[in-house]
Amino acid sequence: MEETTKRELVLHVNGERRSIVTRQAETLLFVLRDGLGLTGAKPGCLNGDCGACTVLVDGTPIKSCMMLAIETVGKEITSIEGLDDAPIQHAFVRHFAFQCGYCTPGFIMNAHALIERHPNADEATIQEWLESNICRCTSYQEIEAAVKEVLEAKKAKPTDP
C-alpha cells in the first residue's frame, strides 16, 4: 500500500511553485499548514461548517478542510499569506471587524473573492457569500461595514477591466 499512499505534489501557492511529499488522502488545509508552514488558514471544524479554513482555488473560495491537496495540482491556490495589502484587509482593521482573529483569514479570503467576482454585489449576494463563515467574537455588523466599504470604494473608482 505504501507506494500508493504518499506522492510528490507540485502546488502553485501564492504565486510560487511548492513541491511536497504528502499522503494522497491529505486535505489541502493540512498540507498548507503542516507541509508548507502556511498556518493562516485555520482548522475550526474539519467538517465544512465554519469557513475558518477558506482559501481560494483559481479565485474561487473553497473550504480547504474538505478538499484534497492532490485535487489542486495545476490550479492556483491563494491563502491569506498571498494577499498583498488588499483593500479588504485595511477595511477589516479600520472597522474592528475581528477580535480574536481566528475566523479572520477565512472571512477575508471569502470577502476578497466576493469583491473580485462581484464588485456590484447586492445585499442578497453579500449575505449568500458571507454566511459561509462563522465568527463568534464580532456581531457581523463590523464585518458587514468593512465589506460594504470596499465594495463602495470599488464602485466609486472602477479599475480597468
Added chain:
Amino acid sequence: MVPFDFAYYRPQSIAEATALFAALERDGKRPLYYGGGTEIITLSRLNLVRTAAVIDIKSIPECRALEASADPLVLGAALALGELEEANPFPLLTKAAREVADRTARNQITLGGNICGQIFYRETALPLFVAEADVIIAGPYGIRQCRFLDLFHQQLQLGRGEFVVQFKVDRATATLPHFHRKRRKQGEVGYPLVTIAALKKDGTVRVALSGICPFPFRSADVEAHLNDRNRPVGERIQAAVDAFPRPILHDIEGSADYRLFVAAQLLEDMLRELGDGETV
C-alpha cells in the same frame, strides 16, 4: 482530515473511470467515485466512510457538461452547485441548489454528489423529480439513460461500479412556473426541516419534498390529492399530508408533528402561488 490512506485517481474519460473502478474493485480497494469529495472527506473523519481508492470524475468532460441552450438541457453530475447557480439553466434547480449547505461549500459539492451521497436530504433531487429529468449512468456495461424518478427509490439505485454522468431536462419544462421553499429549524443555513419544490404543468402541480422522511420523494398519491380541485384546499392539503410516506422524521431538526405542520403550510403557500386564482 482523512485518518486512513487511499489512492487518488483522476480519469479523463468515462471508459477509463469504469475500467479503473473494475480493476480497483478486483484488488479489494472498495473504490468510491469522487465528486466534490466533501462527504467522502468529512465522513471519513467520523469513521462513516472507508475506502482504499477514490476515482475523481471531475476531469471527465461529459460529467462537466453544462449545455444551457440545448434541448434537453444537459447538466453534468460533476458540476458544483455554485456553478449551476451562476449559470442558472434551470431556475427551480438553482433555487434548490442555493439552499444547500452554504455558498463556499457549494463551490465544492457537486450535483451528482448531492444526489448520491449518504446525507439523506438530497435536496437537488427535488427539481429533477418534478421536471421528470433523465439520468445518464455509466458503468461496467456501458452507458444507459433512464427516467430519474424510475430509478430513485429512496435513493438512486445504482449498480456496483456505476456512476451518474449527467442529467437531462426538457427545456420547456425547465421554464415552467415553479415554487421552492426551504424551512429550517432556525436561521438561513443548515439542513431542512422541510423543503418543497413544485412546478406546474398543464394545470397540475407536481411536488417533491425533502426533510419529511429520511429520503426525498415525489408521490403520485400526494399529487392526486393536491390536484383534486373538487375539494376545498384545506382538505386537499390534509389528504396530501396524510399520504406522505411514513414514518415521518422525528429528530434534532424537529419533531414529526411540527414537520407536518410546516409541510402543510408550505403546501398551502405553494398552491397559492401556483394555483390559478384559487382562494386558499
Added chain:
Amino acid sequence: MAVGKSIIRKEAWDKVTGRAKYTNDFKEQGMLHASLVTSPYAHARILSLEARRALAAPGVHAVVTGEGLPLTGEDMRDRPPIAVDKVRYYGEVVAVVVADTLAQAEQAARLVRVVYEPLPAVGSPREALKEGAPLLHEHLDRYEKNKTTHPEPGTNVAHRTKIRKGNIEQGFAESDVIVETSVSFAPSDHIAMETRCATAEIWPDGTIHISASSQSPFMIKKLLHTYFGEETGKVIVHTPLVGGAYGGKAPVQLELLAYLASKAVGGRKVSVWNSREHDMVTSPVHIGLEATVKIGATKEGLFKAMEILFLFDGGAYSDKAIDVSRAAAVDCTGPYHVENVFCDSLCVYTNRPYATPFRSFGHCEQAFAVERAIDELARTLQLDPWEVRRKNAIRPGHTTPTQVRLTKSNVGNISACLDRLRELMRWDEWQRVEVDAYTVRAKGISSGWKTSTIDTDASSGVILTFNSDGSVNVISGVVEIGTGTKTVLAQIVAERLKMDVDCVHVKMDIDTQTTPEHWKTVASRGTFMAGRAALAAADDAIRQLKDIAACVLRASPDDLEVGFGRVFLRDDPAIFLPIKDIAYGYKFPNGNAIGGQVIGRGRYILRHLTPLDPETGAGKPGPEWGVCAEGVEIEFNRRDYTYRIVKAYAVIDAGKVLNPKAALGQAMGAMSMGLSFSSREGFLFDNEQRVLNPQLRTYRPIRFGEHPEYIVEFVETPQIDAPYGARGIGEHGLIGMPAALANALSLAAGVPLNELPLVPELIWRTQKGDSYGSV
C-alpha cells in the same frame, strides 16, 4: 492622549495577514500527536479496556489510561483526568492515544476496545434531585474541597449557596400580588472558533513546558503542582494568541492530558488538540439551568420580596460550575432594590458534559429567570414593564443580596441606562404592533448587572521595560483572547507616560517564566486589575526616570515631569532629557554612567473581598457592579412562528470608555452571542443523555445576515478605583439578551416563553399547550 481613542489593536495586522499564531499553529518536527478515546455512554461502568491492538498500530507510542491518577477540580476534586471504573458523561475521556501523526493516533484510537455496562443516566437537575435518582458520585463526602464548597453527600448536590436577606415571609405578606415563573434551558457551548489545544514536553532537567490555548496559564502551573506535586518553578506555560474563549478556556483540562501523555513517552512533546466534536462535549460547556422565581410586589409594582431557586446543571463534575452557581446567587435579584431575598442556588450533578464559566458567568442565566418573572409581574399588574424596572432600580445606599452597601462608585447607574434605553428604543411609542394579519412587531427589555466573583486574593502584575529609542514594552499576564485588553493596557501606559501609543509595545504572548502573573483572564477584570498594575508600573518607571534625570539636570525629582518622550523641568520644559538617553542609565560625556536600566514594576490586588457566609450569603464577593439595560425588537409571524430579530439595543455603564470602537465591538459581540444562545443554541440529548448535536452542522450559531441592527450606547459613571474609572464591559452585552428576546417573543406570541432556545417549534408548541420534550 491615548485613553478614550479608538486605537487599533496592536496585533491587528498580524491577524489580517495570517501571521497571528495560535497554539496549534506551532508545529515542530518530531512532535507527537494525541487522539482522545471518549465514552459513547453518559453513565456506565467501565468493565474493561483493551489497548493492545492500538499499541501495535503503526506509529503508536503510548495509550494513556486513568488508573492511579489523582482527582482534579478547582473547588472540589471530583474529576479523574481520564475516567476509571466509571464514565459520567457522554464524551468523557477514557484513554489518550499518542502517535507520530494525528492520522495514526486517530486510527489507533478506533482500535481501543472498551466494554461498558450502561447505568441509568440522570438528565436534568430536577431529575437528579428526585428521591431515588441515581447518584453520580457515591463518595461525595470523601472529596477534597476548599472551605467555601458545600456538597451534600448522599445526593447529587455539589454545592448550595444560600442567600438570606431581610424577612421573606414578611416580604410576601406585605405584597399585593405574588407571581411565580419557572424557566429552563439545557447546557450549550462556547464554540470558540479555535478549539482547545495543549502541548506538553518534559525536558531532561525536569522542566515542564506547556503550551496552551488557555485563559489561565498561571493556574496550569499551580494545578500541576496541586495535582501531581510538580514544582511550580519547573512548570513553564506558554500561551500565544487565543482564538476566542468566552470563559470556556478558563478551566484546565487538556493541559493535564498533554502532561500525562508526555510523561508516558519519556517527556517528548505531545500535542492534544480537540476536534470540534470533542471541544463541544468532552471539554467543559456552558451551564444549563432550571429556575423558579417568585416575586412579591405592591399594586404599584414595588418589589417586596424575591424567592429564587436556581438549579444549575453542572454536569458530571463540579469544577468551575460551583463558582458559576454562586455568582448567580450573589446577584440573584438583578439590579433592583429588594429588601427581602431568599435564594438557594444549587450546583447539581447530572450525566451531562460538565459546565464551566460562559461569558457573563451565571448572569445571563440569572437575568433570564428574573427578567422573565418581572415581565410576568408587569403583565399581571397591567403595568409597563419598563416602569416596573425603573421603579425598583437599585441605587447607592441600597444593599445587594449579599448585603454589600452600594456607593456611587461601586455600582453603575441603572436608572440612567434604563432612561436612555427607553429613548433609544422609542419605548413609549409602541411595544407591540400588528403589521398585518400575520406579522407582529414587539419589543422586550431586560436589565442586568454583574460583579466579578473572583478569588479574594487574585492579583495582577505588570512590568515595563524600555527600548533604546525610548519606547516602552508592556509585559502583563493578561491573555489576548480577543478582547483587546493588551491594547487598552498600552493606552493606559501611554496616557500615564504622556507618550504616543505607537511608542508603547506590548508583549502579546504569555510565558509564565517571564510574564508577571495575572490571576486568570476572566471576569472582565483584565482592564481593571492589569490596568491598575500598569498604572503602578508606569508610576514606578516615572519615579526612576526622574531620579536619574534629577541627578543630571541637578534638579529635585519633584520639579520634573515625564512626557512626550522626555523628562523635563516643570517650569521650563526647554530644560529636558530625552527618555532614550536615560532609560538605560545616563552616560556623562566623560564616560561615567549612573542609573542603569529603568524597569517599571506594578501590581494590584483587590481589597476587602470576603467569602460568603454559608448560612446567609453575607459577604463582599466582588469589587463593583457594572449595570446595563438592553432591549430587542423582533418581527414575529403568527402563522408560521418564525421571527426575525430586527434590532438589539444595549446601554451599558462603562464607567469610562477607554477605546470606543473596541468597547462597541465587545458589547456587540457579547450581544450577538447572547442572541445566538437564546434563539438557536443548546445541546439536544436522547433519553440516555447522549448529545445528539455535537457539530456545527447541527448546532448552528448565528451567521452573517442573521444579525440584527445593533444599537449600543455607554453611560459613564466612573468607578473611583478603576483605571480612569473604567468598568468591565466585555460581558454585559450578553446579560440581557436572552431575557429581552424572550420578553419580546412572549409579548408577540401572547404566551409566556420560558425555555431556550427560542426556536419556532418551541413557540408553536407552547402556544398549542404541549410540553416541549427532547426528541
